[in-house]
Structure formats: C-alpha cells, structure tokens
Amino acid sequence: DAGITQSPRHKVTETGTPVTLRCHQTENHRYMYWYRQDPGHGLRLIHYSYGVKDTDKGEVSDGYSVSRSKTEDFLLTLESATSSQTSVYFCAISDSGASYGYTFGSGTRLTVV
Amino acid sequence: TQLLEQSPQFLSIQEGENLTVYCNSSSVFSSLQWYRQEPGEGPVLLVTVVTGGEVKKLKRLTFQFGDARKDSSLHITAAQPGDTGLYLCAGVKRSQGNLIFGKGTKLSVKP
Numbered sequence: 001d002a003g004i005t006q007s008p009r010h011k012v013t014e015t016g017t018p019v020t021l022r023c024h025q026t027e028n029h030r031y032m033y034w035y036r037q038d039p040g041h042g043l044r045l046i047h048y049s050y051g052v053k054d055t056d057k058g059e060v061s062d063g064y065s066v067s068r069s070k071t072e073d074f075l076l077t078l079e080s081a082t083s084s085q086t087s088v089y090f091c092a093i094s095d096s097g098a099s100y101g102y103t104f105g106s107g108t109r110l111t112v113v
Numbered sequence: 114t115q116l117l118e119q120s121p122q123f124l125s126i127q128e129g130e131n132l133t134v135y136c137n138s139s140s141v142f143s144s145l146q147w148y149r150q151e152p153g154e155g156p157v158l159l160v161t162v163v164t165g166g167e168v169k170k171l172k173r174l175t176f177q178f179g180d181a182r183k184d185s186s187l188h189i190t191a192a193q194p195g196d197t198g199l200y201l202c203a204g205v206k207r208s209q210g211n212l213i214f215g216k217g218t219k220l221s222v223k224p
Binding site: 033035040041042043044045048058090092097098099100101102103104105106107 | 143144146148153154155156157158161163201203205210211212214215216217
C-alpha cells in the first residue's frame with residue numbers, strides 16, 4: 001500500500017464549528033495536497049505543501065487553512081464550517097511534484113449540518 | 114470554464130464491448146495522466162503520458178496523447194465489469210505546477 005491515511009473517514013459537524021482533517025504519510029514524500037470532490041465540479045485543489053512549513057493556496061482556498069509541521073502530516077482546518085463545505089476531501093502525495101502523478105488517500109466524507 | 118473537458122460524462126455498456134473516453138483542452142499540457150476511481154476510494158493513477166503522439170498500453174487499456182499535447186484518449190478493449198468506475202484525466206501546464214482534473218467519465222460495464 002502507498003502509506004497514506006486520512007482521518008477521520010466520516011464526520012458530521014455543525015455550522016460554525018472548526019474542523020480539522022488529518023493526512024498522514026509514511027512515504028517521506030515532499031509534496032502533499034488537499035482536494036475536495038463535488039458532483040459537477042470534479043476534484044479541485046484547496047491547498048498544497050512543498051515541504052515542512054511551506055504551503056500555498058490552490059483554486060478554492062477560502063475558508064480553509066493548512067499546516068505542515070512534520071514531513072508526514074498535513075492538516076486541513078475549516079475555521080468555521082459552512083454547509084457549502086460539505087464534500088469529500090482527498091489528500092494526495094507526490095515525490096516529484098505533479099508531472100508523474102499523485103497517490104491519493106481514501107478520502108474523508110464531511111457533512112456540515 | 115473547465116480547462117479539461119471529458120466526454121462522455123456517462124457510459125453504460127455490456128461486457129465485451131469496446132469503448133473510448135476523450136479528454137480535450139484548448140491548452141497545452143506538459144504531461145497528462147489518467148486515474149480510475151471506485152466508489153468510496155481515492156483515484157488511482159493508471160498512466161502518465163508526456164510526449165506528443167505517445168501511446169501507452171496497459172493490458173486492455175490503450176492511452177494516447179495528442180500530437181499537440183492538448184488532448185488524450187483512453188480506449189478499453191473487451192470491457193469487463195471490473196473496469197467499472199470513474200475515469201479522470203488530469204494535466205500539468207508548464208505555467209502552473211499542479212494537476213488540473215477533468216470532471217470524469219463514469220463507466221458502467223454490465224455482465
């Protein structure tokens with residue numbers, strides 16, 4: 001297996017509460033990414049990291065923040081969850097950037113009520 | 114505007130039939146990838162193509178990158194129920210570092 005795990009797998013939370021999703025890898029890969037997948041929109045990049053403490057925004061970063069204090073962990077925080085953030089969230093890792101492909105985790109299904 | 118357009122969006126066929134899925138863009142990509150995703154799981158990389166005109170084969174799957182590196186196709190020969198899933202194409206533009214995904218083709222192969 002690729003050595004990437006996401007937690008939790010499922011979460012239901014209330015509007016206005018903060019939520020943190022975790023991505024953990026055992027591959028020592030430099031690059032880590034957070035995507036969300038929604039019907040009609042496909043996979044959209046939220047934030048990504050190119051090293052410890054090095055992160056940048058993606059296409060749909062509003063309302064989200066990330067942190068990477070160790071190579072193996074990449075955290076995604078919804079500062080104040082809204083119903084529009086109900087989605088399936090995927091973490092991905094890569095050793096050499098985008099050109100040769102990503103390995104994805106199994107996803108976190110988040111419902112904001 | 115969707116940078117990568119996939120067609121068809123949905124495809125339902127019988128076991129044993131052949132099919133082709135398309136991924137088109139007006140932009141040039143330095144590389145293009147195909148993924149397959151099953152329900153409840155993340156996408157899994159099938160292939161990466163980097164050279165215009167490149168053809169790669171993976172058992173019954175044939176992938177082609179257009180000469181101008183703006184489009185790609187995935188052809189499946191003698192489809193099987195195990196081929197059922199969401200097929201995603203994704204490209205890397207030289208001006209951007211990250212993968213851009215199409216919306217996918219949902220394939221259902223019936224026994």
